Amino acid sequence: xxxxxxxxxxxxxxxxxxxxxVFTIEDGRLTGVRPDPAHPTGAAMCxxxxxxxxxxxxxxxxxxxxxxxxxxxxxxxxxxAISWAEAMDEIAxxxxxxxxxxxxxxxxxxxxxxxxxxxSDATEWIERFVRLFGSPNTVYSAEICNWHKDVAHAxxxxxxxxxxxxxHTDLALLWGFNPAKTWLAQSAAASAAHANGMxxxxxxxxxxxxxxxxxxxxxxxxxTDAALALGLAxxxxxxxxxxxxxxxxxxxxxxxxxxxxxRFLRAGELPGGGQGFVVMDETAGRPEAYDTAxxxxxxxxxxxxxxxxxxxxxxxxxxxxxxxxxARACAEWTPDRVAATTWxxxxxxxxxxxxxxxxxxxxxxxxxxxxxSANATQTERALATLYALTGSYDSRGGxxxxxxxxxxxxxxxxxxxxxxxxxxLGLDKYPxxxxxxxxxxxxxxxxxxxxxxxxxxxxxxxxxxxxxxxQPGSDRTAAALRRLDFQVHLxxxxxxxxxxxxxxxxxxxxxxxxxxxxxxxxSHRAQEHVxxxxxxxxxxxxxxxxTEIVFDLACRLGLGAQFFDGDVEAAWxxxxxxxxxxxxxxxxxxxxxxxxxELAYRKYAEPTGGDGAVRGFGTPTGRVELYSERLLExxxxxxxxxxxxxxxxxxxxxxxxxxxxxxxxxxxxxxLTSLRRRAPDPSVDIHPRAAPARGWTSTDGSRAxxxxxxxxxxxxxxxxxxxxxxxxxGQASSTCAGAxxxxxxx
Ligand code: SF4
Numbered sequence: 001x002x003x004x005x006x007x008x009x010x011x012x013x014x015x016x017x018x019x020x021x022v023f024t025i026e027d028g029r030l031t032g033v034r035p036d037p038a039h040p041t042g043a044a045m046c047x048x049x050x051x052x053x054x055x056x057x058x059x060x061x062x063x064x065x066x067x068x069x070x071x072x073x074x075x076x077x078x079x080x081a082i083s084w085a086e087a088m089d090e091i092a093x094x095x096x097x098x099x100x101x102x103x104x105x106x107x108x109x110x111x112x113x114x115x116x117x118x119x120s121d122a123t124e125w126i127e128r129f130v131r132l133f134g135s136p137n138t139v140y141s142a143e144i145c146n147w148h149k150d151v152a153h154a155x156x157x158x159x160x161x162x163x164x165x166x167x168h169t170d171l172a173l174l175w176g177f178n179p180a181k182t183w184l185a186q187s188a189a190a191s192a193a194h195a196n197g198m199x200x201x202x203x204x205x206x207x208x209x210x211x212x213x214x215x216x217x218x219x220x221x222x223x224t225d226a227a228l229a230l231g232l233a234x235x236x237x238x239x240x241x242x243x244x245x246x247x248x249x250x251x252x253x254x255x256x257x258x259x260x261x262x263r264f265l266r267a268g269e270l271p272g273g274g275q276g277f278v279v280m281d282e283t284a285g286r287p288e289a290y291d292t293a294x295x296x297x298x299x300x301x302x303x304x305x306x307x308x309x310x311x312x313x314x315x316x317x318x319x320x321x322x323x324x325x326x327a328r329a330c331a332e333w334t335p336d337r338v339a340a341t342t343w344x345x346x347x348x349x350x351x352x353x354x355x356x357x358x359x360x361x362x363x364x365x366x367x368x369x370x371x372x373s374a375n376a377t378q379t380e381r382a383l384a385t386l387y388a389l390t391g392s393y394d395s396r397g398g399x400x401x402x403x404x405x406x407x408x409x410x411x412x413x414x415x416x417x418x419x420x421x422x423x424x425l426g427l428d429k430y431p432x433x434x435x436x437x438x439x440x441x442x443x444x445x446x447x448x449x450x451x452x453x454x455x456x457x458x459x460x461x462x463x464x465x466x467x468x469x470x471q472p473g474s475d476r477t478a479a480a481l482r483r484l485d486f487q488v489h490l491x492x493x494x495x496x497x498x499x500x501x502x503x504x505x506x507x508x509x510x511x512x513x514x515x516x517x518x519x520x521x522x523s524h525r526a527q528e529h530v531x532x533x534x535x536x537x538x539x540x541x542x543x544x545x546x547t548e549i550v551f552d553l554a555c556r557l558g559l560g561a562q563f564f565d566g567d568v569e570a571a572w573x574x575x576x577x578x579x580x581x582x583x584x585x586x587x588x589x590x591x592x593x594x595x596x597x598e599l600a601y602r603k604y605a606e607p608t609g610g611d612g613a614v615r616g617f618g619t620p621t622g623r624v625e626l627y628s629e630r631l632l633e634x635x636x637x638x639x640x641x642x643x644x645x646x647x648x649x650x651x652x653x654x655x656x657x658x659x660x661x662x663x664x665x666x667x668x669x670x671x672l673t674s675l676r677r678r679a680p681d682p683s684v685d686i687h688p689r690a691a692p693a694r695g696w697t698s699t700d701g702s703r704a705x706x707x708x709x710x711x712x713x714x715x716x717x718x719x720x721x722x723x724x725x726x727x728x729x730g731q732a733s734s735t736c737a738g739a740x741x742x743x744x745x746x
């Protein structure tokens with residue numbers, strides 16, 4: 001007999017793609033999921049998303065709050081089931097006591113990535129709680145995978161990388177980014193555009209799904225991406241294949257830089273004074289004040305190359321336009337040197353440079369291949385400045401800045417008390433790094449727990465963050481967590497990080513609670529989409545959502561007024577108010593509604609006043625920064641720089657890189673049978689030419705395979721370069737160039 005069958009419209013939360021989906025529910029059980037073509041991100045779903053029923057109904061799920069009854073030295077925690085009231089009372093009282101004794105900074109928080117887990121349903125409210133509680137210490141593992149694209153990119157453009165506009169571009173450049181495995185909505189958009197004539201260039205040592213059909217596939221040696229980007233920029237500059245009008249008007253390229261200090265010459269230093277900076281007027285042959293708060297007047301006059309003696313109020317000073325400094329740095333990367341460094345044939349480098357020069361508009365994206373290297377910030381700078389040369393930013397077919405609908409954000413950074421913000425662990429070492437945004441490194445957290453320096457961290461509340469596995473040095477992290485006075489872990493399943501917790505709270509899956517989303521980060525149209533995702537099935541066991549838990553905890557810790565007295569629906573209605581929408585109304589429109597926004601390009605040129613003032617860019621000079629005085633002031637190179645990776649030699653003849661797996665996100669989903677069956681073991685790909693020398697056997701003439709026990713010595717090229725021995729299952733594959741091998745992870 002067939003029971004009651006329902007279909008509900010929602011979206012998958014297992015990665016940043018947030019694919020629109022239709023869920024099938026039979027007799028209260030989630031039984032199926034398929035793409036929702038009516039949704040702006042609903043073109044397709046990957047195996048992870050399709051495994052929703054397995055995830056929701058897994059018998060391994062945590063279903064009740066648990067309290068440890070044995071010491072942390074005991075491998076058996078002796079979990080006892082407790083009520084929610086007991087659990088939350090204990091969490092609130094112990095957290096409050098530690099904050100009162102040692103300050104709120106003694107309580108750290110861990111949050112799983114919103115780009116790869118359903119914690120994204122609650123991220124804003126978790127951040128609101130952490131900021132109002134007063135802790136400056138949240139471990140997001142941001143330094144591992146999103147630092148370059150969300151923060152380092154801002155050193156150049158003043159914002160994270162906006163989404164690519166594949167539909168209208170001439171050329172898409174995917175750099176260390178394989179959207180087919182990590183962001184299906186982008187992959188679908190890129191494939192459709194490619195079929196319509198868009199050119200596709202992929203920089204990746206692996207023959208990724210994207211590389212398979214690319215017009216240009218550059219197999220870069222891991223860790224040398226900055227050299228390639230600088231070399232491409234050099235070719236564009238040498239051949240005049242860059243957008244000189246954009247570079248003169250909207251980058252800081254024409255601003256004069258003092259040779260003696262490396263700082264920009266200020267207009268106030270000229271004998272006649274003035275506002276802002278100084279450019280050299282090539283037509284008149286004299287320096288001129290240039291206030292970058294305003295649009296440039298006849299910027300075609302501005303010199304980009306050369307050196308000039310400038311008379312200042314205190315005497316003559318030698319200066320050069322910032323572009324001269326940038327171009328000189330790029331010129332060090334001649335095609336033959338780039339080829340030798342990156343292992344990419346020179347003809348392929350020249351071909352991509354010619355394609356970049358020929359394209360009217362270019363779009364790009366880079367992810368873990370860029371971010372998971374020891375030189376991520378400089379690599380991102382090299383890429384971002386290369387992209388600036390195309391003049392495509394925020395244009396139709398470029399990387400288009402498409403903000404979400406205007407709603408009330410729950411966690412503005414201004415909620416952080418400046419006194420507490422200054423206490424962020426690691427801020428002294430990385431004043432421009434993640435701690436400046438309240439996101440500390442796990443290594444600094446461990447040090448504070450181990451040594452009490454600069455102050456003791458005594459408690460950790462982890463919202464699904466699996467630090468023991470996600471961070472380097474698992475043994476150290478696990479040992480540090482065991483030293484905490486109090487640890488709380490929220491999750492769907494036990495994991496190595498929950499093993500040391502004092503209390504474990506069962507969180508439900510995205511299918512068991514409502515969630516509100518403002519915009520989907522793929523296009524202007526998708527960003528207009530506002531959706532209240534319905535609850536598909538009842539919560540499994542006694543599980544609760546992250547949002548419910550954080551509202552409850554906030555109220556118990558005296559933050560009820562800021563958390564709508566625990567009323568989640570009231571909080572969402574407050575967020576929706578500027579849009580004229582309500583939760584009740586959205587419940588009636590299950591697939592979501594469109595909150596139309598004006599489609600605008602090149603918003604940096606928009607006037608902001610009647611005196612020529614323009615919006616510009618959110619950088620210190622108000623322009624795209626080919627030259628960064630801010631980085632210089634903190635001891636970093638002001639123009640991008642390549643840092644050579646560890647050499648390949650006889651002792652370590654292979655370079656190991658890694659790529660995200662199509663079946664798993666980070667440490668998740670390994671217990672789901674349908675996915676694990678497809679990828680039962682960790683694996684490493686290696687080029688067929690490198691395989692025989694390592695004793696790998698050929699089984700079918702084209703693909704050598706050694707089923708188990710492969711042990712190799714290689715450089716593990718990660719954020720923290722280290723020597724590693726790999727023991728895993730290996731297969732020879734033409735996906736990896738030369739002496740590179742690629743493992744699954746990241
Ligand atoms: S790409 Fe896969 S995991 Fe990511 S949102 Fe889509 S279906 Fe979910």
